[in-house]
Amino acid sequence: MPVRTCKAVSASGYPADVEIPVTDLGRAITFYQHWLQVAVDEPILLHDCRMAYLPFADEATGASMALVRGADYLPSVHGARIYIGVDDLDASLERALQAGAELRFGPADAGDWRVAEIADSEGNRIALQARVVL
Numbered sequence: 001m002p003v004r005t006c007k008a009v010s011a012s013g014y015p016a017d018v019e020i021p022v023t024d025l026g027r028a029i030t031f032y033q034h035w036l037q038v039a040v041d042e043p044i045l046l047h048d049c050r051m052a053y054l055p056f057a058d059e060a061t062g063a064s065m066a067l068v069r070g071a072d073y074l075p076s077v078h079g080a081r082i083y084i085g086v087d088d089l090d091a092s093l094e095r096a097l098q099a100g101a102e103l104r105f106g107p108a109d110a111g112d113w114r115v116a117e118i119a120d121s122e123g124n125r126i127a128l129q130a131r132v133v134l
Contacts, residue, residue, distance in 0.1 A: 018065045018082055021073035022122045025050050028067045031121035034099035035092070036084075040067065049073065075122035077104075082126055089114045089130040096120075096128070 022028035029040045029052055036054070043052040049070030056064040086092035089107055093116050097103060104125065106116030109132065117127045 016063055018063050019051070019068045019073070020065065020082065020120070020122075020124055020126075021075045021079075022067050022069050023075060024122065025052060025067060025069045027121050028052075031099045031101070032067065035096040035101070037095070075120075075124045077119065077123065077125040079125075081117075082124075083115075083129050084126060086128050086130050089116060089128055092128055092130070093118070101126075 020028070025043055029043075032038070032054065033040050038055050041053045041055075043050045045051075047070070049068050049072075051066045051068045054065045054067075056062070093103075093107060096118050100121050101118040104117040104119055107114055108116070112132050113129050114132055115127060115129045117125060120126050
């Protein structure tokens, strides 16, 4: 499986880390590995939570992302919406659906962007976005 790198940000005022709540960490790891075609790290225990990080580099720009199972982490469609940038929206959406996602919206054009929204394996509301290629 080709590995893509997510990147962490150090600039003030920008997201540095995104934590996605999960109820079944193994199921979520399988889902995100299939969908995003990345290798997810082995889970670690941190602050009474089990966390599995997607690939990232501390020195690069962008936010790191982790799947987290813990008492304060409850998957929901009512929380903040995370937009994950993808190169090919249709191919990425197809992989997400094959991995068990439910389509909530789209795909649709929004100016220079193409967007869709899914419910991930844990019920979180996740949006995908890709630049329109002319």
